Amino acid sequence: MTAVVAQKLVEPDAIESELKAIWEKLAQENKTRACLFNLIVFNRYSPRTDYIRSIAQRVVEKFPCRLIFISEDPQAAQVAQTDSPYLKTAVSVLVPQNGESSVACDHIDIGVGGSDIERVPYLLLPHIIPDLPTTLLWTEDPTQPHPLFKPLSELANRLIFDSESADNLLEFAKIVLELKSKNTYDVADLNWARTEEWRDLLASLFRTAERKSNLEHLKSLEIVYNERATEYFCHLKIQSMYLLAWLSSRLGWTCEKASRTLQFSFTSANQQPVGAIIRTAVWQNLGPGTIISIRLETNGQDVYNCYRIKEEYHYVNIEISSHEKCDLPYQFLLGQTTTGHSLVQEICRKGTSQHYLEMFNTLMILDKDKLC
Amino acid sequence: MNISLEEPGRSARDIDPCVLVIFGATGDLTSRKLTPAIYNLGREGQLPANFACVGFARREKTDDQFRSELKNDVASFSRVKPIDETFWNHFQNQIFYHQSEFDDDDGYERLAKRLAELDAKFGTRGNRIFYLSVQPKFFPLIVEKLHKHGLIYEAQNKEHWSRVIIEKPFGHDFSSAEELQKNISEYLDESQIYRIDHYLGKETVQNLLVFRFANSIFESLWDYKHVDHVQITVAEEIGIGTRGHFFEEEGLLRDIVQNHMMQLLSLVAMEPPVNLSADAIRDEKVKVLQSIRPFLAEDFKNSVVRGQYGPGFINGGPVVGYRQEQNVNPNSSIETYVALRLFIDNWRWAGVPFYLRGGKRLPKRGTEIAITFKNAPGILFQHRGELNLPNVIAMRIQPDEGIAMRINCKVPGPASPIQPVKMDFRYTSYFGGTPPEAYERLIWDCILGDNTLFARSDEVAKSWEFFTPLLEYWAKNPSIDFPNYTSGSWGPQAAEEMIAKDNRSWRIL
Numbered sequence: 001m002t003a004v005v006a007q008k009l010v011e012p013d014a015i016e017s018e019l020k021a022i023w024e025k026l027a028q029e030n031k032t033r034a035c036l037f038n039l040i041v042f043n044r045y046s047p048r049t050d051y052i053r054s055i056a057q058r059v060v061e062k063f064p065c066r067l068i069f070i071s072e073d074p075q076a077a078q079v080a081q082t083d084s085p086y087l088k089t090a091v092s093v094l095v096p097q098n099g100e101s102s103v104a105c106d107h108i109d110i111g112v113g114g115s116d117i118e119r120v121p122y123l124l125l126p127h128i129i130p131d132l133p134t135t136l137l138w139t140e141d142p143t144q145p146h147p148l149f150k151p152l153s154e155l156a157n158r159l160i161f162d163s164e165s166a167d168n169l170l171e172f173a174k175i176v177l178e179l180k181s182k183n184t185y186d187v188a189d190l191n192w193a194r195t196e197e198w199r200d201l202l203a204s205l206f207r208t209a210e211r212k213s214n215l216e217h218l219k220s221l222e223i224v225y226n227e228r229a230t231e232y233f234c235h236l237k238i239q240s241m242y243l244l245a246w247l248s249s250r251l252g253w254t255c256e257k258a259s260r261t262l263q264f265s266f267t268s269a270n271q272q273p274v275g276a277i278i279r280t281a282v283w284q285n286l287g288p289g290t291i292i293s294i295r296l297e298t299n300g301q302d303v304y305n306c307y308r309i310k311e312e313y314h315y316v317n318i319e320i321s322s323h324e325k326c327d328l329p330y331q332f333l334l335g336q337t338t339t340g341h342s343l344v345q346e347i348c349r350k351g352t353s354q355h356y357l358e359m360f361n362t363l364m365i366l367d368k369d370k371l372c
Numbered sequence: 373m374n375i376s377l378e379e380p381g382r383s384a385r386d387i388d389p390c391v392l393v394i395f396g397a398t399g400d401l402t403s404r405k406l407t408p409a410i411y412n413l414g415r416e417g418q419l420p421a422n423f424a425c426v427g428f429a430r431r432e433k434t435d436d437q438f439r440s441e442l443k444n445d446v447a448s449f450s451r452v453k454p455i456d457e458t459f460w461n462h463f464q465n466q467i468f469y470h471q472s473e474f475d476d477d478d479g480y481e482r483l484a485k486r487l488a489e490l491d492a493k494f495g496t497r498g499n500r501i502f503y504l505s506v507q508p509k510f511f512p513l514i515v516e517k518l519h520k521h522g523l524i525y526e527a528q529n530k531e532h533w534s535r536v537i538i539e540k541p542f543g544h545d546f547s548s549a550e551e552l553q554k555n556i557s558e559y560l561d562e563s564q565i566y567r568i569d570h571y572l573g574k575e576t577v578q579n580l581l582v583f584r585f586a587n588s589i590f591e592s593l594w595d596y597k598h599v600d601h602v603q604i605t606v607a608e609e610i611g612i613g614t615r616g617h618f619f620e621e622e623g624l625l626r627d628i629v630q631n632h633m634m635q636l637l638s639l640v641a642m643e644p645p646v647n648l649s650a651d652a653i654r655d656e657k658v659k660v661l662q663s664i665r666p667f668l669a670e671d672f673k674n675s676v677v678r679g680q681y682g683p684g685f686i687n688g689g690p691v692v693g694y695r696q697e698q699n700v701n702p703n704s705s706i707e708t709y710v711a712l713r714l715f716i717d718n719w720r721w722a723g724v725p726f727y728l729r730g731g732k733r734l735p736k737r738g739t740e741i742a743i744t745f746k747n748a749p750g751i752l753f754q755h756r757g758e759l760n761l762p763n764v765i766a767m768r769i770q771p772d773e774g775i776a777m778r779i780n781c782k783v784p785g786p787a788s789p790i791q792p793v794k795m796d797f798r799y800t801s802y803f804g805g806t807p808p809e810a811y812e813r814l815i816w817d818c819i820l821g822d823n824t825l826f827a828r829s830d831e832v833a834k835s836w837e838f839f840t841p842l843l844e845y846w847a848k849n850p851s852i853d854f855p856n857y858t859s860g861s862w863g864p865q866a867a868e869e870m871i872a873k874d875n876r877s878w879r880i881l
Contacts, residue, residue, distance in 0.1 A: 032801040064802060103801055197417075203377035203386060204421055208497070212375050250377055312458060318421070320495075328493045331462060332421035333414070355379045 004107065007092035012123050018091045019106055026093060031104045034064035037347070038134040040124070040152060041067070044074045052139050055190075061096040062344045066106045066129050070120060070148070073113035085114030087123065121151035133157045135347050142179070143171040153185065160346055162190040163238050164289075173360040180352060188346040191238050191289075192356050196345065197334040198243055198291050199355075201316060204332070205304060214298050215251055218268065220275045222295040224307075227280035228288050236289040237262065240278045243291060245363035246355060248276075255365045264366065272299065286313050306332070387819055388533070389422030390499035391490055393483070395474070395514055396506040397427025397438070401539065405570075406505060407442045408450040409811035415452070415459050418816055422495040424466045428483065430473055438469035451809055466494065474510050480521040487523070498525075498532035501818055504539065511538055512555035519559035527561035535818055537566040540631050541622065542827070545843055546836040553829050562829055566818050571632040572825040573810025576773040576799065580639045580741075581653070583767065583775065590765070591644075593745065595720045600762060603742045603879055604636050606730040609686050610737070611859070612708070616699025623706045625678075625839060628730045634661065634835045635827070636769070637726060640741050641716055650824035654831060661834035663718040672845045677867040679709030680851070681733040684859030691733065691859045705850035708732040709857060711867035713874075727871055729878065733859035738881040739769035753780075753790055761792045766879075773807075774798040 005026065010018045023033055039059060043052045049071060056067055073086075090109040108127055112120055128134060136156035140146065143166060153159055159179070166172035180187045206215050225240040244264065248255065252269035262278035281292055286308070293307035293316075305319040314334045320327040378386045392410070394402055413419045427438050443464065447455045470486060472479020491498055502518060504511055515536060518524045524534045536556075543549025556565065571577055584591055593599070606628055612619045619627065638657035645652040667675065682693035695702050709731035716726065745763040753760060764778040774797050781793045799807065817825055856864040862878065871878055 032798075034801050036802060199377070200386075201421070206375075206377055207386075207388070215375055215377075247377075251375060312462070315462060327495060330422060330494055333417050333459075333462075349382065351381075353379060353382060355382075 003095045005093040005095050005104070007090055007109075009088065009090045012087070012089050015089060015091055015108055015127060019093070019108075022091065022093050026104060030102055031093075031095065032102050033106070034103045035066045035105060035129055035132060036063050037065045037132050038128050038155075039065045039067050039137065039347070040070065040134065040155070041137045041139065042070045042072070042148060042152060043139040044072045046074070048139070052137075056137070057094065059344050059347060060094045060105050060107075063348065064103050064105045065135075066108070066127075067094065068108045068110065068124060068127060070110045070112065070124075072117060072148075073111065075113075085112075085116035087112050087116040087119050089123070117147055120148055124152075124155075128155060135160060137162075139165055141165045141167055141172070143168060143175050153179075153183070156185050158186045158188065158347065160188045160190065163242075164191055164235050166235070169235070169238060169241065170364055173364050177357065177360055180357060186350070186352045187356075188349075188352070189356065190346070192242055192353065192359075193346045194287075194289075195239050195243050195246070195291065198294065199246060201306060201318075201332050201334070202247065202294070205306070205318065214300075214302050216268065216270055217272065217298045217300060218251070218274055218296055219272070219299045220277075220295075220297045221247070222277050222279060222293075224279045224281050224292045224294075226283045226286045226288055226290045226292055228282045228284060228286070230288050236280075237278065239289050239291055241363060241366065242359060243294070244276055244278065245366055246359040248366075249358045249362040250355070253362075255362070258366050283308075283310065283313065308334075387418075387420045387816075388499050388821075389420045389494070389496045390501055390819055391424045391426060391487055391494075391496045392501045392503060392815070392819075393426045393428055393470075393487070394503045394505055395428045395510075396504070397469070398429040398431050398433075398441075399505055401505045402427070403441075403445040404449045405809065405811045406503065406815070407445040409809050409815055411442075411446045411450055411455075411460070411463070412452060412808065413812050413816055414463050415456055418812075420819065422497070424468065424490045424494045424496055426468045426470050426483070426486065426490070428470045428472060430471070432471055433469050435467070435469050439464040439467050442467060474506065474514055475517070477517065477521070480517045480523070484521050484523055500532075500534040501537065501815075502534070503537045503815075508538075508541055508543075508552065511552060515556045515559050524559055524564070527563050533564075533821065535564050535566055535821070536560055537568055537815075537818055539568050541626060542567055542631075542832045543836060544621075544626065546833065546840040549832055549836045553833070557829075563823070565826075565829070566814075566823055567827040567829075567832065568814055569631050569635055569827050570810040570814065571635055571769070572827075573812075573814040574769060574773075575807045575813075576767065576769045577636065577639065578813075578825070580636075580767065584640075585644050594743075596722045596724050598745055599721075599724050600744045600746045601725045601727060601874075601876060602640065603727045603729075603744070604633055604640070604740070605728075605742075605879070605881060606633055606636075606739045607734040607881060608732050608737050609734060611681070611691060611733050612694065612697055612700070614698060616697050619708075620700060620704060620706055624708050624730055624732065625710050625843065629710050629712075629728065630835050630839050631827070631832075633728050633730055634838075635831075636739075636741055637728065638831070640743075641721055641726070643720065648824075650822060650826075651828075653824055654828045658828070658830050658834060659718075660716060661831060661838065663716045663721075664838055665715045665717045666838065667714075667842055669845075672842060674873075675713040675870070676842060677709075677711040677864055677870050678707040678846065678851055679711075679731065679857045679864040679867065680704070680706065680854040681708050681731075681857055681859045682855030684733065684861065686733065686735075686860050693855050693859065694732075695855065705854055707846070707851070709734075709863050709867070711863060711870060711878075713870065725874060725876075727876075727878070729863065729867060731857075731863050734862055735860055736881060737771060740766055740879070740881055741769070742766040742879050744876075748780075760790050764879075772798065773800070 008018055041056050043049055060067060088111040092107045093104050094107045095104040134156045135158040136152050137160045139162055142161055163172050176187055206212050223240045223243055227236055248266055253266035255266055257265040264276040266274040268274050296304045301323040303321050306316050309315045309317055316332045317329050318332055319329045470483055490496060504514055543552050638660040641660045642656040645656045680694050694708050695704055711729040713725050713727050743765045747759050747762050750759045760780045766776045768774050776794050776796045778792050778794055780790050783789045783791050
């Protein structure tokens, strides 16, 4: 948990002086002003805004940074020609409430509507802390042109998207690959980060040479995800599609057919047919879109069945069997899958995941009929 | 087809399955350090999914009793509290207890069977770590028995591996260290031996390499042209507690200086390694140890001070002297304090003195490496003929981990006096309050098969080779002035005099 201390609406030219005043008061509480990087978050006001804020605050708890949170009023944008534009700024200090840390961070909030959006980059520039990396969390669909995208992304060393916001996954993949090829910044994606534990699970499951050879003889694959919809998430298939695209790209499969019922036909690297299907289930306490299980079967009837335990869904039960024997099941802990953890991981890592970029190349074929 | 599901450098879960067998599972180290370390690794998802832990000890105990004791240990000593009940309820099912004497062949036979069962149950694929948390006299015996019962594989085995972690002391002097090495290397390849020096698992010690070799501004000043001297301090305010028997055998030089302080010395003085592989780093550390100028007879008097604490006050409260501690000879001549000056005879450090001091019952706990730079030419900014204070980079290893730099600064105003100021970087301020414990990192590295942070046999041997003549001199010439410092002071007067002869003084931590 993070507490916001002394939030105060201020004039843009008073941002630093008001922050200083807050810090002078906090000095009596032995709080240390710390910053490892600049984190700029851009979003449009929506029911997801609180969720985005909670993610940003999780980051601050783990790694102190100067948080600059920009919220655009979409209604004001629509009526920009006729309505009064506005630009409001507020400052506060974020204090992690984990009971141990004496660290606290600057928080600059920018609310903007209408044509004042063009003022935002100029407002922002003096408040970027120099000599530190800058991460931009762009929570909107990057395929939709936005006047702030270019100026903000030019400030960033690392750009984080959330493909959940994309209306068209195919277009999203194209634009991400294009941005990466034309710019020096690194690119990351929250939905990719959300599948990380499952990728780790599969990598650990198929680590030995014997198991790896089984991967070459897969004949079917089934992924189940949580279809529980909320107002924050509506593109629930994406994580499953990412996992399928990643696995098929790693194994060198060629997609032959993809249907709207999320059934896929591949040809494996050794020219064998592979069938894949993505199914749904509804788990109330699990995040929407989250992967619930994955089942793989080889031509030799080896079966790898990995599924979350419903009562303790951070645990995945792993059952491995063949026509000759059945191993005792064991469990894989999916790490700390709390909200924001994935984002924190992505911010800390250097570089762009090569697997992510390669996955997109496969995804563009899988999703050519706009399944997501 | 070359299939790879792991992405190098990105996955923390790219790790072999294994069983960890702890010998001495009912001991203090297991309770205080190993159990919390394993728990925290598991809770943070760092252990392999296919993992089991077996405690091996002499006392009769059931699996459930052992699990219950470990749970209490986690509750008491874990850096993260309270205990995560959900995690523990799962995790405890991967923990087992095995009763046997260390010399009992039947016990090892039963262990082999049990490990085979665990391999089948947990998919641990025959990979083994044997953690010898026992007295060093048992190391050769246990290793021999493990080998005899087929629990140690050849190092070249491609299908599964076995590794053995041993705790210091690695010998008592040069010849005993050689003897130990000879005994265990009969059954183990050097790549299978993981000698734990827990100082190397500390985040701040690991950061020494990053600080030096990832920042060009410091490394260019890191030599005899710019450095006046280096001080390494390991100070403890505690006494020897219940370790009287142990300390009477070992003394402070063997307990702290020969291992921890020499590791710090070699990390701070080493040349850049050709790469970050374990052997490349350890090769450079060994070169430092090889370059230390051996003590001559006169150095034993002029460059070394030993001390023993007498009664005094710690934090204002009275404490007894060493000779009044439990299980200590009332006429003991064992040292609880050592200060020494040594030189590293290589190009980089020619003529630069390294002052090392370590002691018990000093005013406060603190481990620090301080690099004091040469003075700026005094032509400018002299004040009444006095030079300004030299720049210092102080790397605090514990507590309050961080790096501080002393620089000179103009005080605002027309008079222009110059005052030293301190720029201070604190780990906790930036990275939170609970960094992983050293044992977490070291156990994890052992599972990964990375022995960078473990001492290699030639490091151990070189260090003993340097100190053994001093130990022999001390054995022949017991101190006649012990106790020679008051508990709660910074050590014997002779230590102050030793450094004062060089026109320098010890830093106050």
